[in-house]
Amino acid sequence: MSRFFGRAAHTAFVVPDLQAAVQRLLISGMGPAFMLRRLLSMGRYRGERHDMITNVAFINAGNAQYEILEQVDDAPSIYREFLQRTPQGGLHHVAYYSSDFKADIERAKRAGLELRIVQEFLTPDGSTFEIYMEPVNVADPVLIQFMYPGPTEDLFAKMDAISAHWDGTEPMRNLFDLLPPEIQLPVAPE
DSSP: OHHHHOSOSEEEEEOSOHHHHHHHHHHTTOOOEEEEEEEEEEEEETTEEOOEEEEEEEEEETTEEEEEEEEOSOOOOHHHHHHHHOTTOEEEEEEEEOSOHHHHHHHHHHTTOOEEEEEEEEOTTSOEEEEEEEETTOSSOOEEEEEOSSHHHHHHHHHHHHHHTOOSSSOEEEGGGGOOTTOOOOBOOO
16 A cells, blocks of 8 residues: 555554553553544445444554544444454554545556545535545455545644653543644544
């Protein structure tokens, strides 16, 4: 994928138990974990509108950033589909920045990688801000995520800087505390 899209923003794992996965990484010395609990995401899965609730953690190991995702509701999604194939969880996607999703998909196709959009995430006004794609004709693919550059780049840079100087204290942190005002993430009630 890197030969098509350059340096990855992060690598993501979908798991059935976020808390257990995060603890496993923290014990290994990675961290801290930046948590988003009960994140409500508006989206389309395989062309149909389905919103979902997830718990998310970002954890750094050196220059590598990992995202760990756990869906906490039963909405149809690319995460549910993955856990049906791989119940123990595992590597789900690699994320890249793209300022023009359509052009980058077309460029990959010309280079021999045909992609199909399988999940879109939407803003409150209904526009797409993030997509997941699977390579066509691959039985158990690692997905590719495109995100628009912008405020999330600064957020990821903040997490990188904090992680680079982490002394082991406060291993679990609330990522909502780092969000800039222009990033408003909805939370689902308990």
